[in-house]
Amino acid sequence: MPSAYQAALALQKYIPRSWLAFAGNRLMAAKGDPRRFGVDASGNWLNIQPQGSFVGPDFHTAHYDQIEARVGSYWFHDYTPAPGDVVIDVGAGIGEDAVILSHLVGAKGRVHAIEAHPGTYGCLRSTVERSKLTNVETHALAITEEKGTVLISDDAHHLANSIVAHGAGLKVEAMSLDDFIEQTGHASIDLVKMNIEGAERGAMQGLERQAGKIRHLAISCHDFVADAGGGDQFRTRESVRARLIELGFVVTTRTNASTPWEADVLFARRRPAESDLE
Numbered sequence: 047m048p049s050a051y052q053a054a055l056a057l058q059k060y061i062p063r064s065w066l067a068f069a070g071n072r073l074m075a076a077k078g079d080p081r082r083f084g085v086d087a088s089g090n091w092l093n094i095q096p097q098g099s100f101v102g103p104d105f106h107t108a109h110y111d112q113i114e115a116r117v118g119s120y121w122f123h124d125y126t127p128a129p130g131d132v133v134i135d136v137g138a139g140i141g142e143d144a145v146i147l148s149h150l151v152g153a154k155g156r157v158h159a160i161e162a163h164p165g166t167y168g169c170l171r172s173t174v175e176r177s178k179l180t181n182v183e184t185h186a187l188a189i190t191e192e193k194g195t196v197l198i199s200d201d202a203h204h205l206a207n208s209i210v211a212h213g214a215g216l217k218v219e220a221m222s223l224d225d226f227i228e229q230t231g232h233a234s235i236d237l238v239k240m241n242i243e244g245a246e247r248g249a250m251q252g253l254e255r256q257a258g259k260i261r262h263l264a265i266s267c268h269d270f271v272a273d274a275g276g277g278d279q280f281r282t283r284e285s286v287r288a289r290l291i292e293l294g295f296v297v298t299t300r301t302n303a304s305t306p307w308e309a310d311v312l313f314a315r316r317r318p319a320e321s322d323l324e
Contacts, residue, residue, distance in 0.1 A: 063085045063089070063091060063105075064084075064085050066083070066105075067083040067084050067085055067091075067092075070083045070107070071083055079109075080095055080096050081093065081094070081095050081107070081109060082094040082095075083107070086101065086172065088168070089103075090102060090103055090169055090172070091103070091104065091105055091106050092176075093106045093107060093108065094176075095109070095110045096110075097110040097145070097149070097177075098110065098145040098148075098173070098176075098177035098179070099173060099176035099177050100113075100140065100141065100142060100145070100173055101140060101141070101169045101172040101173045101176060102140040102169050102173075103140075103165070103169065113142050113145070113146065114146050117142065117143050117146045117147075118146070120308065120311070121143065121239055121264050121311075122264075123264070123300055123311070123313055124262065124264065124298060124313035124314075124315065125236075125237060125261075125262040125264070125313070125315065126150065127147060127150040127151050127155070127236060127237055128150070128151070128236075129150075129151060129152040129154060129155060130151065130152065130154045130155050131150070131151045131155045131236035131237065132151075132155065132156045132157075132158075132230075132232050132234065132235050132236050132237075133147050133151060133155070133156070133157045133158070133235075133236060133237045133238075133239065134157075134158045134160065134223075134226070134227070134230075134235055134237070134238045134239070135147060135157060135158065135159045135160060135239050136160050136189050136223075136238065136239065136240040136241070136242060136249065137160065137161065137162075137189075137240060137241040137242040137243070137266075138159035138160055138161045138170050138184075139161065139166060139169075139170065139241075140166060140169040140170055140173055141159060141169065141170040141173030141174055141177075142173075143159075143239065144157055144159040144170065144173070144174060144179065144182050144184075145173065145177055145179065147182075147239075148177075148179040148181055148182050151181060152181070153180075153181060155181055156181055156182075156183070156232070157179075157181060157182040157183070158182075158183050158185060158226075158230060159174065159182055159183070159184050159185065160184075160185045160187050160189060160226070161184070161185075161186065161187075162186070162187060162188035162189075162196075162198050162207075162209070162218050162220075162242075163198050163200070163207045163216070163218070164186065164216060164218065165200075166207070167184070167186045170184055171184045185226075186218070186219070187218070187219055187220070187221055187226070188209060188218050188219065188220040188221075188242075188245070189220070189221065189222070189223050189226065189240075189242065189245075189249045189252065190209065190220040190221070190222065190245065190248050190249060190252060191222060191248045191249070191251040191252040192220075192222050192252060193220065193221050193222060193225055194220050195217050195218065195219060195220055196209050196217070196218060196220045197209065197210050197214075197215030197216065197217055197218075198210065198215055198216050198218050199214075199215050199216075200214070200215060200216050207243065208242070208243035208244050208245060209242070209243075209244075209245040209248075221252075222252030222253070223238070223249055223250075223252050223253040223256065224252055224253055224254055224255050224256045225252075227256040227259060227260075228255075228256060232259070233259065234259050234260075234261065235259050235260045235261065236261050236262060237261070237262045237263070237264065238260055238262070238263045238264075238265075239263075239264050239265075240263070240264070240265045240266065241265075241266040243268060243271075243280075244268045244271065244276075244279055244280040244282060246265050246266070246267060246268070246282050246286050247282045247285050247286055247289075250265075250285075250286050250289040250290070251289070253289075253293065254293070257293040257294065258294070258316075260316065261315065261316050262313075262314065262315050262316075263290065263295065263312070263313070263314040263315075264311060264312070264313050264314075265286055265290075265311065265312045265314070266307070266310065266311050267282045267283035267286055267310040267311070267312060268280040268281075268282055268307075268310060269281050269282065269283045269306075269310050270306035270307050270309075270310050273306065283310055283312065286312060287312055290312065290314045294316065294317050295314035295315060295316060295317060296314065296315050296316075296317050297312055297313070297314045298312075298313050298314075299311065299312060299313065
């Protein structure tokens with residue numbers, strides 16, 4: 047038997063989203079559930095909760111606690127952001143992670159949420175605004191090896207859009223991580239979280255002079271996409287690992303990963319200076 051989510055996902059092909067939102071809201075109210083649903087002027091689905099409002103092109107009903115658990119399990123294996131931290135979220139998507147990060151770093155912290163795809167960026171910005179995340183700054187930008195412009199794919203499945211070398215795509219502004227960190231003016235960065243669908247190799251080549259400011263990184267590599275026939279351009283884990291070590295980081299992975307994509311996440315922390323070990 048399909049779940050309620052799967053049933054709703056199928057029904058949205060035939061029933062207006064506004065009707066599904068109305069039915070969902072009646073059900074949530076009857077259950078005493080604080081979630082409410084809606085549709086914005088662009089047709090994006092709204093998942094509205096006390097802790098934050100999530101805006102996206104896809105049907106989305108997850109409870110905040112489920113989102114929080116998923117984000118924590120995937121990204122915070124090695125380091126969990128603390129109040130006052132500065133976090134750079136590269137490949138922020140529609141902003142699910144940014145909402146969680148915002149609550150973790152608190153009023154004295156700062157989250158820089160970066161998203162390259164224009165449509166997805168619009169959802170990210172709306173998520174941040176509707177959630178009233180005053181400690182989050184959004185940036186419509188691709189993080190690459192150097193400043194310029196790049197092409198990003200424009201597929202229906204927004205989570206899989208990635209930088210492409212040639213062919214069809216949307217032209218977007220690009221900047222190196224070095225230049226971006228310098229532009230923010232922060233003396234230190236507590237966490238760089240990166241999920242950019244195979245472009246992480248190029249992004250890491252754009253990190254050199256600002257690397258010493260970074261304490262921790264969590265980078266989703268995409269060898270699992272290559273293994274599934276997506277192309278060798280997605281095979282990035284070993285080159286990213288080598289680059290992190292070259293930049294002075296200690297790199298680890300999960301020892302108990304239950305999925306290929308979890309096994310491809312690299313966690314890095316600044317290697318202690320010799321003076322710190324004395």
